[in-house]
Amino acid sequence: MSIFLDKNTKVIVQGITGSEGSYHTSRMLEYGTSIVGGVTPGKGGQKTEHGLPVFDTVRDAVDATGATHTCIFVPPPFAADALFEAHDAGITFAVCITEGIPVHDVLRVVATTPGMRIIGPNCPGLISPGKSLIGIMPGHVFKEGSVGLVSRSGTLTYEVVDLLTRAGYGQSTCVGIGGDPIIGTTFVDCLREFANDPQTEALVLCGEIGGSDEEDAASFIREHMPEMPIVAFIGGRNAPPGKSLGHAGAIISGAFGTAQSKIAAFEAAGVPVADRPSAIPGLLAQRVPASV
Amino acid sequence: MNLMEYQGKELFRRAGIPVPRGYHAAAPARAAELATPDVPEWVVKAQVLMGGRGKAGKVKFAKSPDDVASVAEEIMATPMPPNRQNPKGERVNSVLVEEKLSIAKEAYCAIAIDRTTKRPVIMVSRFGGMDIEEVSEKHPESIAKFFVDTAIGYSPFIGRELAFQAELDPGYRKAFPAIVGGIYELFFRYGAKLIEINPLALTSDGRVFASDAKVELDDDALYKNPEFKEWQETLPLDEDEALAAQAGLGTRNFRRFDGNVGTIANGAGLAMATMDAVRNAGGNFANFLDVGGGANAERVRNCYELVVNHTGAKVMFINIFGGITRCDEVAKGIVEALNTTKSRKVPLVIRLTGTNEEQGRKILADAKMTPVETMDEGAARAVELAA
Numbered sequence: 103m104s105i106f107l108d109k110n111t112k113v114i115v116q117g118i119t120g121s122e123g124s125y126h127t128s129r130m131l132e133y134g135t136s137i138v139g140g141v142t143p144g145k146g147g148q149k150t151e152h153g154l155p156v157f158d159t160v161r162d163a164v165d166a167t168g169a170t171h172t173c174i175f176v177p178p179p180f181a182a183d184a185l186f187e188a189h190d191a192g193i194t195f196a197v198c199i200t201e202g203i204p205v206h207d208v209l210r211v212v213a214t215t216p217g218m219r220i221i222g223p224n225c226p227g228l229i230s231p232g233k234s235l236i237g238i239m240p241g242h243v244f245k246e247g248s249v250g251l252v253s254r255s256g257t258l259t260y261e262v263v264d265l266l267t268r269a270g271y272g273q274s275t276c277v278g279i280g281g282d283p284i285i286g287t288t289f290v291d292c293l294r295e296f297a298n299d300p301q302t303e304a305l306v307l308c309g310e311i312g313g314s315d316e317e318d319a320a321s322f323i324r325e326h327m328p329e330m331p332i333v334a335f336i337g338g339r340n341a342p343p344g345k346s347l348g349h350a351g352a353i354i355s356g357a358f359g360t361a362q363s364k365i366a367a368f369e370a371a372g373v374p375v376a377d378r379p380s381a382i383p384g385l386l387a388q389r390v391p392a393s394v
Numbered sequence: 395m396n397l398m399e400y401q402g403k404e405l406f407r408r409a410g411i412p413v414p415r416g417y418h419a420a421a422p423a424r425a426a427e428l429a430t431p432d433v434p435e436w437v438v439k440a441q442v443l444m445g446g447r448g449k450a451g452k453v454k455f456a457k458s459p460d461d462v463a464s465v466a467e468e469i470m471a472t473p474m475p476p477n478r479q480n481p482k483g484e485r486v487n488s489v490l491v492e493e494k495l496s497i498a499k500e501a502y503c504a505i506a507i508d509r510t511t512k513r514p515v516i517m518v519s520r521f522g523g524m525d526i527e528e529v530s531e532k533h534p535e536s537i538a539k540f541f542v543d544t545a546i547g548y549s550p551f552i553g554r555e556l557a558f559q560a561e562l563d564p565g566y567r568k569a570f571p572a573i574v575g576g577i578y579e580l581f582f583r584y585g586a587k588l589i590e591i592n593p594l595a596l597t598s599d600g601r602v603f604a605s606d607a608k609v610e611l612d613d614d615a616l617y618k619n620p621e622f623k624e625w626q627e628t629l630p631l632d633e634d635e636a637l638a639a640q641a642g643l644g645t646r647n648f649r650r651f652d653g654n655v656g657t658i659a660n661g662a663g664l665a666m667a668t669m670d671a672v673r674n675a676g677g678n679f680a681n682f683l684d685v686g687g688g689a690n691a692e693r694v695r696n697c698y699e700l701v702v703n704h705t706g707a708k709v710m711f712i713n714i715f716g717g718i719t720r721c722d723e724v725a726k727g728i729v730e731a732l733n734t735t736k737s738r739k740v741p742l743v744i745r746l747t748g749t750n751e752e753q754g755r756k757i758l759a760d761a762k763m764t765p766v767e768t769m770d771e772g773a774a775r776a777v778e779l780a781a
Contacts (some may be wrong), residue, residue, distance in 0.1 A: 129718075178614065204615035205507060206585050212512050213544040240717035240749060255663020257715045260748065261769070264715070281662060283509050310663060313509040338666040340673045347649060347666055347682045378674055379667060380770050 104230035104275040105250070105295040105302070106195065106219070111234055112169040114193075115140040116160065116176055116184045118150055122199075123175035126238050127152055130173070133241040135234045138167035160184075160191035171195040173227065173236045181223065182207035189215040197236045198222035198286070208284045220286025226256040226278035237278065247272015247393065248301055249386070252292040253308035254281050254315075258337060262308055262379050269383035270392030274301040281310070289319035297327050304331040304390045306382060307373075311338035311347075312359040320367035331389030334368045335376045336361045395611045398441045400490045401625055402607030405584060409576035411591075412569070413604050416492030422470065425491050426463035429456075435494040438465045440486040443630060444474045445525075452486065455494060462491055484630055495603060499563045500593030502526060503570075505577045507587060513541040514581060516552065516574060518560040522593030536560065548578040566594075569602040584622075585615025613645065637704055641696040647686060648700065653678025654780045655773075656707030656740065658697050660685050660714050668713045671769050677777030680705035690723065695731035702737050711776035712744045713769055721746045721754030729761040741779045745772035 107113075113130070117123040118140025131137055131152055139155045146158030157163035160172070172193045176184045181200040188196050194217060201224040208223060221228055227237010232246035243260050245267045253259040259278055266273065277292050279285055289307060296302045309316035316336065323332060339361040341347050365375045376382045383392070397405075400418040407413060415433070418441070419425035429436055440452035447453050452469050456462040466489045474484040500522030508515040519537045521529045530537060538559035540552050553571030562570065577589045590608040597603065616622050638648035647662075655672045657679050659665035665684040672679045685697050694712075701707050714724050725746060732742070744765045746754045758765050766772040 179617065202614045204585050204618070205587065205612050206582055206615065209507065209512065209514065209544055238718060243717065243748065253663070255661060257659075257661025257717060258663030258667055260717045261664060261667070261715050264747065283507060284512050308663070310666060315509070318510065337663050337670065339670050340679070341666060341669070341682075342651070347646070347662060347684075378671060378770060380768060 103299050103301045104233060105292070105299050106221075106228055106275060106277065107171065107230055107234045107236060109134070109233045110136065111171050111236075112136055112138045112167060113171040113173060113234075113236055114138060114157075114160070114163045114167065114169040116172055116174045116188065118142060118154070118156060118175075119145055120175055124151060126173075126175065126199075127154070129238075129241070130235055133229075133235040135236060138169050139163050160187045160193065164191045164193065169193070171236060172197070174198045174200060176200060178202040178204070182211050185211045185215065185218075185220065189218045194218055196220045196286075197225070197227045199225065199227060199237060203282075205282070205284055208282065212284065212286055219291075221277065222280040222282075222285060224282045225280030225285070226259065228275060228277040229273075230275045231273050239276070239278065243267070244276065245272040246274075248274055248303040249306060250274045250292075250296045250299070250302040250304070251276040251306045251308070252289055253278050254310050255308060255337065258308055258379070262306060262335070262382060265379060265383055266306065266386075269387070271304075271383060271386060272393070274299060283313065288315050290315075290322045293319060293322050293327065297330070304386060305333075306386070307332065307334045309334065309336050309364055311336070311341050311361050311364075314359065316364040317367040320364075320371040320373065323373060324371040328372065331386065332373045333376060333382050333385045333389075334373050335379060335382060336364050395613055395616065395622065395626060395629065396443050397607075397609040397611065397625065398443065398629070399439065399607050400441055400488075402589075402609040403490075403604065405580050405609060406576065406604050406607055409580050409583075411573050411576040411604050412602060413607070414492040414495055416490055418488060418490050419466070420488040422463045422466035422489075425466040425489055426459040429459045429462040429491055431459065433493045436462050437492050437494045438462060438469060439490045439492070440469045440474065441488045441490055442474050442484045442486055444477065444480050444484045446477060447474070450475055466491070487628075495595055495605065496598045497593075497595045497605070498598045499565065499596040500605070501560070501562050501566060501596070502529065502590075502592045503574065503577070503594050504588065504590040504592070505581050505586070508541060511541045513544060514578070516540045516542065516556060516578070518556040518562070518574075520561050520563070522595075526590070526592065542578065548575050550575065563596055565596045565600055566602055573602065573604070580609075584619055585612040586610060587612050637700060641700040642693065643684075643686065643697070643700075647684040649682040650705050651679055651681060652706065653680045654706050654708040655776050656680045656701040656705060656710040658683050658685060658694075658701065658710065658712045660719060664713065664715055668711065668769065668773070671713075671773035672711065672777060675770070675773040675777040677773070677780060680707040691727040691730035691734075694724070694727040695735055698731050699735055699737045702740055707740055709741045709743065709776050709779040711772055712742060713772060714744075714746050714748075716746065716748030716750060716754070718749075720750045721748055722750045722757060725754035725757035729757060729763070732761075732763075743772050743776040743779065745769055
């Protein structure tokens with residue numbers, strides 16, 4: 103098992119004929135993801151360079167392929183529309199890679215697309231190592247195993263995964279939830295899934311400054327999964343207030359969203375917080391042995 | 395993008411939110427010209443993005459057009475003094491001249507984005523005229539909040555409920571629901587991340603006015619309203635953002651600090667972790683820099699030059715995780731950037747790991763550059779070299 107996706111998950115790509123969409127479709131296919139087609143309005147009936155069918159609408163794609171998942175690479179002004187279209191066509195799981203979508207568009211989308219889980223926007227996607235990958239993560243860094251990972255960042259995730267893999271900890275599913283202020287799927291949403299996943303025996307949570315998602319995760323852990331071995335990391339401990347660093351969501355305003363408040367919340371929930379990424383495997387080893 | 399008060403009030407007018415009669419003027423003489431004699435007293439306010447105008451003597455009263463001119467001149471003569479958020483101060487390029495109101499009460503009203511509920515939140519307090527941070531410390535119970543379901547939108551009961559809950563003076567009741575409706579409309583129409591009316595004034599003759607306006611627009615939504623381009627040009631530039639843009643980076647990808655260890659990393663999360671690593675090693679970082687995807691030679695050179703030319707960096711710590719970006723490409727970029735730059739040279743500490751790591755290290759070694767193995771090691775080395 104794993105969460106959110108496995109070998110048989112049927113995926114379409116919205117924006118499949120664009121340069122990003124096309125490139126990452128190749129990478130996903132190489133990894134073994136079951137991509138069954140793509141959508142580019144006006145190019146219906148054609149084949150992509152990968153030999154996949156292109157459809158004019160998501161509805162056509164879903165009708166013809168039975169896809170349940172979509173990966174969205176369309177530019178910011180059209181991304182909300184792409185998400186609405188996916189929802190309308192019955193897609194239940196959307197990964198939105200696009201960076202720079204107006205936050206009000208995202209507010210409207212998350213409020214009006216019940217029944218469709220959205221990962222992102224502005225995220226690297228997710229991977230169940232050895233099974234499937236949706237997004238832009240470098241598949242070869244990951245290794246199948248029993249540690250689940252949730253992160254607000256991209257490259258930092260790869261860094262942490264690399265450290266885990268080298269220390270003998272493979273991964274069940276790794277989810278990059280995105281660095282924007284409003285995201286479809288939060289830490290808590292992922293924790294709920296991991297709590298019921300038999301493959302996942304331990305978790306690593308990579309948060310960062312801004313918002314209160316990490317604090318919410320800490321209370322959830324305290325109430326619902328005190329037994330699960332979990333290690334956390336908070337990026338941006340030394341960031342000043344009032345300025346966002348790279349991620350639009352990584353901003354401290356007032357006493358809200360500081361690294362201190364997040365670390366305190368995790369520690370109160372019995373979750374050790376690594377002071378640097380390289381300390382994560384060691385803290386994990388205090389609770390679960392590595393399976394080299 | 396943050397708007398000046400007069401720009402915010404222009405948006406308020408469009409949504410029917412009452413604002414005091416007033417004029418915006420870029421020169422004292424113009425301010426005097428616009429100040430008609432039928433108004434007994436005027437208030438002249440510096441148009442700046444910084445807070446604390448009153449304390450800095452940048453809000454003054456005037457009783458005649460001549461008076462308006464001399465007061466405006468005084469306000470514009472000196473910049474806003476520096477504070478913690480803006481250590482450089484801010485020039486006063488224009489003033490807003492408004493009819494002075496006889497204020498009986500001051501309240502607070504704002505709309506912002508709540509990350510947890512993923513909804514717009516409207517906040518109201520009967521304590522107006524002071525910082526909302528201060529209110530939330532001293533009178534947290536006074537702040538009434540409503541999280542709006544965007545699928546339904548705003549309805550006047552929300553404003554009524556908030557006014558009762560926040561115990562606003564009954565004098566506000568009639569006008570209040572429409573004012574809240576106005577900020578809700580503006581919030582979506584113009585993609586605002588924050589709209590704050592502080593204070594929302596109740597005059598002694600029972601009228602309600604937005605006495606100040608603070609509006610922060612979502613930069614990602616600016617393309618929807620090309621008219622803001624014009625406004626953007628009148629606003630003081632954030633220097634870090636301007637430098638980032640010149641180097642071909644996103645405006646959020648670069649920030650300067652006062653340390654001496656320059657940092658370059660790929661990805662915002664890794665870039666923040668790199669700064670933390672420098673601090674963990676006992677040093678001080680000079681900047682935050684996320685090169686973004688595809689670290690080719692030109693990009694690496696631009697980033698290198700940006701940091702050495704504009705910060706106090708005595709050493710550069712380059713921390714790259716090759717995911718989709720391959721390490722050999724990045725290494726080539728670093729070597730070429732360093733060979734072609736005309737900027738000052740500082741010692742480099744390079745940490746390259748991930749895809750094609752070995753080829754990357756070899757390219758660096760051939761160019762007499764020594765990569766370090768881990769982020770911690772790199773940070774320690776860089777801090778040592780900067781000391």
